Amino acid sequence: MFEKATRPALTWASLDRAAHLREDRDALIALRADPRARALPFRKRDPLLVGEDLGTLGWRRLDDPLVAGAELIFLGLAQGAPRYAASLGEVEPPEGDFVEMRASLLGGAFGGDDAAIASSALALVNWHRTHGHCARCGEKTAMTQGGWRRDCPACEGVHFPRTDPVVIMLIERDGLCAIARNVNFPENLYSCIAGFVEPGECIEEAVARETREELGLSTGRIAYVSSQPWPFPMSLMMGCIAETTDTDFTLEEAEIADARWLSRADVKRLFDGGWDDMAPPRKAAIAGTLLHDWVDGKIGWT
């Protein structure tokens, strides 16, 4: 519906996931022996970033002592060369530094294709770190299929990486949009509201429910705009736009500290730093993309 919508950060990575190779044991062994193979080390949840401003992925050869003994997750192929994530414990960086990815991304030093690749890697690293035991019988599970599955030796249960769907919505009323300050946001940050999709809900139902719960607004038209993987720890943000005719907010006090209606000119001023008491969402987050696109007239009904 909104063909001109901007692609959010962390999407359309150049890496070929080569999913057909995950079940091919011989192919996986051959890939490990490829001299062009590289692994991206993670110290717990933090990727190794190198270069000026720590903006580049710190790929290591597979015989590098840092990653040589580590369990490797097969991410895919970069121009035919295998790429892996290596999940490590407490280690010293050989160069650069292990960096908290969310802060680095939002800070703007790290982005583009590197961030999109690291996003998949981090979601998988996070999943393996928290799903070491079988959800059916409690036994320890083992990584299979190049890291895209965990199998239970006791009950033969198979477990696939998890992605948690979240709706995030720009709410529009007659040329205005609603922005809100979550109680957990940094001071002065205003953004779109968001919430997890519950079991049994479609995207539109989740948008309508969250909008009613958090801001007390009923919704009319609801449309999907674009989505963004958000690996903190393993979400998929589904960006939507929703229409309302209600004017007065009824805030969910446990979650929302304040909400305001802003015009396109007001939002533009927000991004230009023109408000003393409000700061905008960062460009790398889909809320920033949605709001920029709305200001530019790429999305919206009014």
Ligand SMILES: [Zn+2]
């Ligand atoms: Zn089991």
